Amino acid sequence: MTGKGKVVVGMSGGVDSSVSAYLLKEQGYEVVGATYDFWHDDDDPKDIYRNLSDASEAKEVCDAIGIPHYAVNHTKLFREQVEERFCCEYLKGRTPNPCIICNETVKWEALMRSMKELEADYVATGHYADVIKLDNGRYSVRNAAFAAKDQTYVLYRLTQEQLGHTLFPMGSYDKSEVRRIAKEAGLAVAAKKDSQDICFIDDGDYAGYIRSKTGGSGKSGNFVLKDGTVLGPHKGIADYTVGQRKGLGIAYEKPLYVCAIDHVTGDVVLGDNRDLFSKNLTASGIRYMGEESFDENRSYRAKIRYSQKSVPCRVEYTGDDTIRVIFDEEVRAATPGQAVVIYDADHIAGGGTIQ
16 A cells, blocks of 8 residues: 555546546555446446447556556436435426535445445545635635636535545636646547536436426426416426426516426416525524534525526525525525525535535
8 A cells, every 4th residue: 555545436437537547646645436326227337338438448548547547336326316306396396406416425325335345444436625624623624726717515414424534626627627637648538528418317308207207297387477367387396496487388578587486376476587586595304514503693604506607605504404605695586496605715614415
C-alpha cells in the first residue's frame, strides 16, 4: 500500500470520474476503479461489461491508467431506493431530486461497501466539490472553486461517516481543464459528452416513464384557478410540477403556471408567474452536515434547486424535524419534494425536503 492509502473511485465512464482516478494515482494513492450497474439484473461482471457501455469505457480508462477495475451490480437497490421512490413521490404531486436520493441511499452505500470489501481507506467520485473538516470537528462539503460546475447541492445528505472517508479531486478544477488533463493523459473519454438530466430517463419524459412503470399518472382532477374557478380536467397529477407552464393544454387569456398540486383532491392550481414567488418555506427530514443544529440568530444562505444561486436567509425551528427558512428576497417556485440546502459561507450547514 502507498503512503497516502487506498481509494475506491466510483467510475461512471465519464471524463470527471476518469480524471479523478488519474489524479489520485498521480498524487500517490493506491487507486481502484469501480463501476456500479444499476440497470441490469446480471451479476456476472462479464455481462455488466457487455450490457453497460459505461463500464467498458471505465475499464478502458483503468487499463490506460494502470489500475484495477471492478464492475458490481446494484440494480435491486437502485430500483427500490431511487426509481420506485421517484415514481411514488410524483404520484403524490411532489417533485423529488433522484440524484440526492441516489447519493444518499445507493451510490455511497455501494462505494462504502466496496471500500470495506477491498480494505481501502477512502472513496472518491468526480463530483465538483470539496470535503473539509471544520473547527468544530465536523465534516462538510465546500463549494467547488468554479460555481458553474458546483455540485454540492446534491450531496447534502451524506453522513459524517461517509464524508470522513470521501475525496473529491475535482473541487478546484473547471471543465475545460479536466478535459485537457484527460487528453494529455491519453484517456479515451476526454471528449465524451457530459451526462444530462436523470440517468434512468433517456428522453426526459418523466410522466411517460412513470406511466410505463406504474400504469397511470396519479390522481385525476381539475385545473383550477386560485379563486376556485374550474378550467377543466387534467391528465393526472404526476404530469405536472410547481412552476411548469408548457404542456398544460389549457387555452386561457394569459399564460398560466402550476402554483400548487393537491394530491388529496387531485386539483392542480394554476396562476400567474407572480404567484410562484415567496419569502419563506417549510422543510422536514432535516439533515445536518457542518453543524449539529441551526442557529436561529444567524444568517445563512440557501438554495432551493441545483442550478440556483444561494440566497441570504434565516432558519427557525417549527418542530423537532421541521424548519422554516425565511429568505431576504423572494425565491421562485419552492417545489415540494425538492431540497432546500443551507450554506454557512462556502460550505453546507444542512438541509431538508421542501413541504
